[in-house]
Amino acid sequence: MPISAQENERKLLELFSPGTRFTFDGIEYESKISDKPKSQGAGGEPITDLYLEAKPAKEKVDNLILKISLKKTSWEFIKNHMQKSDAEELFFDDYNSVIKNYIENSYDLLKDLPVVDLGYDGEIINKKLQTGGFTLGWEMMVTKKDRYESFGQLPGKYVNELVLGEHLQKNRRNAKVKGKVIPESGIPTYVLTKNLDENSTFEEAFNEKVMLPIEKFMEKYQNYFHVILKANNYRSLRNDKSSKGRCDGSRPLFIQNRWFVKNGCLDRELICDFDKAFDRNDQSRESLEDALEQLGIDIRNVELEKVKLCDGVPENHQ
Numbered sequence: 001m002p003i004s005a006q007e008n009e010r011k012l013l014e015l016f017s018p019g020t021r022f023t024f025d026g027i028e029y030e031s032k033i034s035d036k037p038k039s040q041g042a043g044g045e046p047i048t049d050l051y052l053e054a055k056p057a058k059e060k061v062d063n064l065i066l067k068i069s070l071k072k073t074s075w076e077f078i079k080n081h082m083q084k085s086d087a088e089e090l091f092f093d094d095y096n097s098v099i100k101n102y103i104e105n106s107y108d109l110l111k112d113l114p115v116v117d118l119g120y121d122g123e124i125i126n127k128k129l130q131t132g133g134f135t136l137g138w139e140m141m142v143t144k145k146d147r148y149e150s151f152g153q154l155p156g157k158y159v160n161e162l163v164l165g166e167h168l169q170k171n172r173r174n175a176k177v178k179g180k181v182i183p184e185s186g187i188p189t190y191v192l193t194k195n196l197d198e199n200s201t202f203e204e205a206f207n208e209k210v211m212l213p214i215e216k217f218m219e220k221y222q223n224y225f226h227v228i229l230k231a232n233n234y235r236s237l238r239n240d241k242s243s244k245g246r247c248d249g250s251r252p253l254f255i256q257n258r259w260f261v262k263n264g265c266l267d268r269e270l271i272c273d274f275d276k277a278f279d280r281n282d283q284s285r286e287s288l289e290d291a292l293e294q295l296g297i298d299i300r301n302v303e304l305e306k307v308k309l310c311d312g313v314p315e316n317h318q
Contacts, residue, residue: 005070009036009049011196012070015205016052022202029054029064037067037175037185044085046175046186047165068211069188078162078225079142083252084278087140089167090158099277102140102151102227106255106272109149109229110138115257115268117316118304129316132237132304136284137253137271138229146226154225162225163191163218191217229254232281234288236302243299247285252278259288266291267310
């Protein structure tokens with residue numbers, strides 16, 4: 001069974017827990033600090049997943065400091081659940097022009113995509129949209145694979161920013177390690193591309209084929225990064241979940257659907273608006289739930305056969 005990113009991080013922290021002895025570049029060290037840096041306050045996470053400080057066995061050798069970003073071998077998402085602050089850091093001075101360009105291209109990219117699955121017979125167009133699913137909108141992400149709805153390859157000038165975080169906010173750049181603010185602790189110096197397990201060793205982690213200096217990682221993968229839109233769906237039949245839980249919590253949406261009732265049927269407006277880019281999905285979710293209730297549907301016990309769609313709402317079956 002594939003392990004989660006969180007489990008992979010935990011195993012990395014344990015591998016270099018304080019007191020552990022290991023060898024790096026031919027020198028023996030003892031781990032003193034092994035911690036995941038944390039942001040000073042809200043606003044996203046640092047890029048570094050492990051801050052490791054170790055004391056050398058030899059005299060006249062400086063302490064070793066490694067800042068490692070962890071990517072599983074199956075890693076796909078480089079920037080997940082992008083919010084406005086992430087996009088501002090990534091595109092920096094170009095933010096307005098880049099976001100406006102993506103907004104302009106969004107309508108044609110999304111207008112005909114199925115946004116509802118009522119469980120009708122027929123061929124399923126989008127297998128990711130399950131029965132009872134309503135698309136609230138789409139999150140912007142950067143991924144290694146060019147799938148979902150794609151804007152294409154991330155221009156090379158932004159790859160360095162994506163990996164190194166040159167314009168990363170100070171509260172994430174100068175992160176907290178064991179409660180202490182350490183300058184640049186949120187910016188990694190290495191990327192580890194390995195799935196870890198209980199039997200993993202530091203020799204395996206330090207293998208030059210799987211732990212790459214950040215510059216080599218960028219050289220190897222700089223043409224792999226793509227800007228995509230991934231649907232955030234409301235799973236109306238998940239009655240065991242809270243309202244927010246039916247759509248993976250509160251997420252920033254680059255493009256939103258606003259739901260409303262028109263002439264006794266469920267309609268939607270596709271919102272492609274610069275000023276609304278990265279709004280939370282709460283507004284879309286609430287508009288859907290309000291519209292369903294206006295149609296006389298109990299959102300705690302949705303009966304799909306009672307949902308009547310307006311002609312302009314793309315459905316998942318043909």
